[in-house]
Amino acid sequence: MSPTDQPTDQPADQPTPALLTVRGLQKSFGANQVLQSIDLTVARGQVLALIGPSGSGKTTVLRCLNGLEIADGGTIEIIGADDATHAPVTIDFAAAHGSRSGVPKKTLGTLRDRSAMVFQHYNLFPHKTVLENVMEGPVVVQRRPRAEVEAEALALLERVGLSEKRDSYPFELSGGQQQRVGIVRALALRPTVLLFDEPTSALDPELVGDVLRLIKELAAEGWTMVIVTHELEFAREVASEVAFVDGGTIVEHGDPKEMLRNPQHERTRQFLHRLLFPF
Amino acid sequence: MSESTWQLLLDSLWPLIHGAITGTIPLALSSFAIGLVLALGLALMRLSRRRWLSSIAQVYISIVRGTPLLVQLFVIFYGLPSLGIVIDPWPSAIVAFSINVGGYAAEVIRAAILSVPKGQWEAAYMIGMSHRRALTRIILPQAARVSVPPLSNTFISLVKDTSLASLILVTELFREAQQVAAFSQQFMALYLEAALLYWVICLVLSSGQGALEKRLDRYVAH
Numbered sequence: 325m326s327p328t329d330q331p332t333d334q335p336a337d338q339p340t341p342a343l344l345t346v347r348g349l350q351k352s353f354g355a356n357q358v359l360q361s362i363d364l365t366v367a368r369g370q371v372l373a374l375i376g377p378s379g380s381g382k383t384t385v386l387r388c389l390n391g392l393e394i395a396d397g398g399t400i401e402i403i404g405a406d407d408a409t410h411a412p413v414t415i416d417f418a419a420a421h422g423s424r425s426g427v428p429k430k431t432l433g434t435l436r437d438r439s440a441m442v443f444q445h446y447n448l449f450p451h452k453t454v455l456e457n458v459m460e461g462p463v464v465v466q467r468r469p470r471a472e473v474e475a476e477a478l479a480l481l482e483r484v485g486l487s488e489k490r491d492s493y494p495f496e497l498s499g500g501q502q503q504r505v506g507i508v509r510a511l512a513l514r515p516t517v518l519l520f521d522e523p524t525s526a527l528d529p530e531l532v533g534d535v536l537r538l539i540k541e542l543a544a545e546g547w548t549m550v551i552v553t554h555e556l557e558f559a560r561e562v563a564s565e566v567a568f569v570d571g572g573t574i575v576e577h578g579d580p581k582e583m584l585r586n587p588q589h590e591r592t593r594q595f596l597h598r599l600l601f602p603f
Numbered sequence: 604m605s606e607s608t609w610q611l612l613l614d615s616l617w618p619l620i621h622g623a624i625t626g627t628i629p630l631a632l633s634s635f636a637i638g639l640v641l642a643l644g645l646a647l648m649r650l651s652r653r654r655w656l657s658s659i660a661q662v663y664i665s666i667v668r669g670t671p672l673l674v675q676l677f678v679i680f681y682g683l684p685s686l687g688i689v690i691d692p693w694p695s696a697i698v699a700f701s702i703n704v705g706g707y708a709a710e711v712i713r714a715a716i717l718s719v720p721k722g723q724w725e726a727a728y729m730i731g732m733s734h735r736r737a738l739t740r741i742i743l744p745q746a747a748r749v750s751v752p753p754l755s756n757t758f759i760s761l762v763k764d765t766s767l768a769s770l771i772l773v774t775e776l777f778r779e780a781q782q783v784a785a786f787s788q789q790f791m792a793l794y795l796e797a798a799l800l801y802w803v804i805c806l807v808l809s810s811g812q813g814a815l816e817k818r819l820d821r822y823v824a825h
Binding site: 390391392433436437440441443445447448449450451452460461464465466493494495509510513 | 720722723725726727728729730731732736740741744745748821822823
């Protein structure tokens with residue numbers, strides 16, 4: 325259920341090793357350069373919240389981390405869940421020239437294997453039951469034993485309060501329930517890092533709480549996460565670091581409580597002000 | 604109608620049904636099956652990022668849809684022998700109908716694949732699937748549901764179009780009717796009887812379509 329425990333023999337003065345390192349990530353869609361140059365590091369057990377105006381590139385960063393977009397330049401390095409058996413893998417996008425075929429299939433596969441995404445619109449498979457949705461990746465792609473996967477999937481569904489929905493189809497679930505299945509589907513893949521793309525933006529306001537509470541619990545359990553969100557209050561409470569993305573760069577980043585109260589950059593200030601006082 | 608006409612209709616009922624069972628239905632089923640495989644391949648070619656593959660499929664579809672089925676049938680059965688390729692009536696009919704179904708169904712399947720939301724591809728990639736696996740396990744099952752109504756129409760059209768095979772000497776429902784009609788000179792009665800039988804077959808198929816749609820709709824909101 326929970327990721328590998330924090331190494332306890334770590335000397336106190338040495339920082340936790342970075343699990344995910346992004347350097348100089350660039351991405352253009354046609355003439356539109358969405359990412360100028362993104363640098364970020366996420367340590368094990370850290371929760372990074374990406375905030376910023378729409379079109380700022382924060383979702384593109386997340387999609388690059390899951391290989392759904394292939395960056396034009398820069399590198400992504402990701403370490404496996406257990407670094408004894410999972411050596412770090414580095415993708416150099418400049419060498420791939422922004423083309424999917426330029427990235428070795430195996431490397432891209434490893435990146436996808438180590439990251440799992442929760443989508444804004446859930447993207448559950450409508451022709452599969454809740455349980456089948458959760459088991460598809462572990463059984464079909466990762467080729468783990470069905471019985472073991474099923475037991476784990478049922479335990480995960482149980483913990484999010486959806487075990488009685490195991491044989492329901494997604495359309496029979498509320499948005500909040502669907503998103504919790506989306507989270508369980510991601511967890512069942514046993515990723516190193518969980519990626520959340522505005523996980524509550526498509527939900528009715530009264531359903532947001534359940535999903536945020538679940539994400540908060542996962543953070544407390546030590547899952548490493550990158551979350552694109554508009555929920556500032558949530559970011560303040562859950563994130564260990566928040567980064568403000570605008571115009572394809574990280575304008576500033578830091579401790580959420582500090583940064584959201586006292587932003588250093590004018591653009592951050594304006595953005596936070598607009599969110600706090602929308603009209 | 605005279606009593607002898609009724610008797611003729613009754614007597615000819617079995618030969619006509621026999622023609623349907625041994626001609627019309629197997630011809631339609633086999634051509635449809637082969638045509639669907641062809642159509643899936645063509646649809647994937649059409650969607651391919653490789654321009655030349657897409658172009659080949661596009662030209663094929665354009666030719667099939669832009670020429671009469673009867674002409675296609677005649678080219679294969681009466682035309683090819685002059686190039687030294689002689690094909691029997693049955694295989695000729697199956698080839699022609701398969702090619703024809705391939706062209707029409709390709710566009711249906713292509714549209715159905717495109718109708719599956721992009722997020723489904725992304726979720727499939729996210730859980731680690733390759734393009735091929737995403738297609739077969741996630742996209743095509745959803746596309747299948749969308750394409751059942753238009754493909755059923757294609758099949759029903761095909762069943763009726765198999766009557767054209769009578770013109771290349773395939774013994775099926777309509778050819779049986781023609782033969783009895785020529786012998787008895789009761790054209791109106793026999794052709795109406797044939798029409799009625801086609802109609803019954805299509806009614807059965809339509810109800811089958813309804814059942815299939817209902818089954819495939821079990822996982823979508825109503």
